[in-house]
Amino acid sequence: MFNKRTKIKDLLSGEKTGQEVTVMGWVRTFRNNQFIAINDGSTNNNIQIVIELGLIDDATSKRITTGASLKVSGKLIESLGKGQKVEIKATSLEILGDSDAEKYPLQPKKHSLEFLREKAHLRFRTNTFGAIFRIRHALAFAVHQFFNDRGFVYLHTPILTASDAEGAGEMFQVTTLPLNNAPTKADGTIDFSQDFFGKATNLTVSGQLEGELGAMAFSDIYTFGPTFRAENSNTARHLAEFWMIEPEMAFYDLEDNRNLAEEFIKYLIGYAMKHNMEDLEFLDTRLKEEENSLPQDKRSEMNLIEKLEFVLNNSFEHITYTEAIDILLASPAYKKKKFKYDVQWGIDLQSEHERYLVEKHFKKPVIVTDYPKDIKAFYMRQNDDGKTVAAMDILAPGIGEIVGGSQREERLDKLENRMKEMDIPSEEMSWYLDTRRFGTVPHAGFGLGFERMVLFVTGMTNIRDVIPFARTPKNCEF
């Protein structure tokens, strides 16, 4: 057994003061040949090791560089210095692994986020990314806890799929055929019968359709898994591979769906505030420092923690799409022609419109419902007006769309008609239509983009900084 150590998070709680302890971790700084700050990733905070004269020789001392790994034993004592409550007075020190100061890319200074994206395999070792990925972990755990507490069944919907009916975006093809010599049929098209699955397959863009199958048996299910878009979007909000949470509930209408989504988002925020305050405070300070270099009018009105508290303590605004259009048309921004894209009933709301509603008009998260049917998917429930569907999007300040969902069309005839109108082949979707043929029920669901939620909670602005290894056009490193 090697692992007889105490994690730094536990040491810093102070409960072991006065005891002999062993700590293992990586050197962050070493000053005055006497004070080592060690971090093991269990918390953003380091523990200070005090080395008394003569404990280690000069050769060892020189090897205590940023990034080197150490095993240190000693007594945990109350610290006399400022900045920490406890420290370890070392009685033994062993260097587990060196870190050549000339070559180690992470120097004890501030690195740009861009630089660290190139060093994504090492950036976990920085304060910023340590905080982000501990928060990401906490949010992921909170997702499971929220649904488990409410009796939802976690359903692993498939990643590989032959279904391309939803049309939610461009898809990645998956194949075992030789790319430079794929077998073809007489008509020149690819002979997928020779492919691994005997048909053309893609990476999933959504687990919703399969999720509905689960909801028709378990009442409430959720998915939480990777989803894919082969869109050539090089923006701070798009990834080719991202994680999505998709709950699907039988016996839910759009109002039930809205309420659950709001409760869910608030639960996640509340969970992070309860369990990750140290990391949030670090990011809060980081953000303030970043904004100090901006002109006054570009700075956020609220700091990170204030923003989270505000969202937690206020109801989300609910408006219909039609109301949203009216607000936009009546807005000073519209009248002064500040929108790049025109506003009229029937348009897909653009980012600038969403931001206006959320950041200028309501200054809080907004749930927009009942969109025109022509800009939404075939499976959304048709409203009685013949023009709109029971869709909902939740828009968050600084992020834009964070949730998209709807009540589903549970009426077989209406669903089939809509599929016909939209040229969606119903034979291939027979399994999906079976849910409407046999014991159909009102049901609803939504998708939450996990990385957008992490962006919101961490206050980061580029989605590549909240997923361990980002996949974007021309970028598939590590």
Next chain:
Amino acid sequence: MFNKRTKIKDLLSGEKTGQEVTVMGWVRTFRNNQFIAINDGSTNNNIQIVIELGLIDDATSKRITTGASLKVSGKLIESLGKGQKVEIKATSLEILGDSDAEKYPLQPKKHSLEFLREKAHLRFRTNTFGAIFRIRHALAFAVHQFFNDRGFVYLHTPILTASDAEGAGEMFQVTTLPLNNAPTKADGTIDFSQDFFGKATNLTVSGQLEGELGAMAFSDIYTFGPTFRAENSNTARHLAEFWMIEPEMAFYDLEDNRNLAEEFIKYLIGYAMKHNMEDLEFLDTRLKEEENSLPQDKRSEMNLIEKLEFVLNNSFEHITYTEAIDILLASPAYKKKKFKYDVQWGIDLQSEHERYLVEKHFKKPVIVTDYPKDIKAFYMRQNDDGKTVAAMDILAPGIGEIVGGSQREERLDKLENRMKEMDIPSEEMSWYLDTRRFGTVPHAGFGLGFERMVLFVTGMTNIRDVIPFARTPKNCEF
């Protein structure tokens, strides 16, 4: 709001007896024009609805068929009949969705597992699959709880990867190039610079290498995500897409690793026994009935729940690979030439050998460590004997290998030499080697095949029955 109902699991707890309640769910049976058994997936048990004469007309009565969905309100009362503690005396009944008895594939009789695999979109509605997928959910939640409680960070390692260095199996290619007209370079090979990521990409076979990057910052991480093998294996134990859990721990040696894996498996079993006993009892009974049709000597020595309790209450056996070979060579099975594959030091243990060790010799889970280096991956830590590596496999009764892991080679020179011996290009793996260059530490990890764990806990025998929608050669339905 539509969803003002109480879930059947809560109704059956009896706390609401005497109150007016609303239940929604699907009809399982309807007998004597009076008693409806409804299920909503929250539990394997149905609630009985009592319809008094005159409450509904004949036309409605005829629509109460297996699979139809109902909304029923009434008073929850103590049941006079046998088989249930409480029942609902209906005061109103609404049919939400019909289910044509002539066409509904699930009749109120026993269907074969093979038939239900073809109807995977509906099989969640059966008792057997209801139980299996509630247990699968509970095990997934327990995975997260186990690691969260121990301070592990859940790391979403990438699904799309350009790394093919591990050689863990055949991979699925992912591309956006046109398959019947992929661009080629002058030498006739595919020009991947035009592909989405600008290089050849595949679906991951393991998140371990990226997981190690996380462990070198957070100490303890785990992954839990889909993994892929494009192997043409049509067996009851293989899937092309399956979920895997891969913890990776800094400052761990092989013994720490073994201990954690054993603790983890026992935690999962204990969690299911605590939270899913009804479902386990159902599957236990199901298994007994299945085995009743077998000759005495083919039946299991223990029933399902006895088996789980046994594993929970006994230490796993630990032997080295060398000891395993000795046991096999000394076995009656070997002497009577009952093994199909020969036994000698250096072989990869075959399924028949593993089963002998686990099911005949030790009759409990066995951890085999220190395998010959030539049959194991490049990253495993080289033992001092020059012949073996610090690998471990955990073998479970009825399942075979359920965990594979190792202490990792943390010494840069030894790792590089081994990569050279095995022709693994180290330039492409520079990011991985950086963990050994900068602050390397002893570390270890393992992978648990989640479906194999679900198989073990549910007592099912075909892996296609424990994942919602199985992906196997020539099969990518739903």
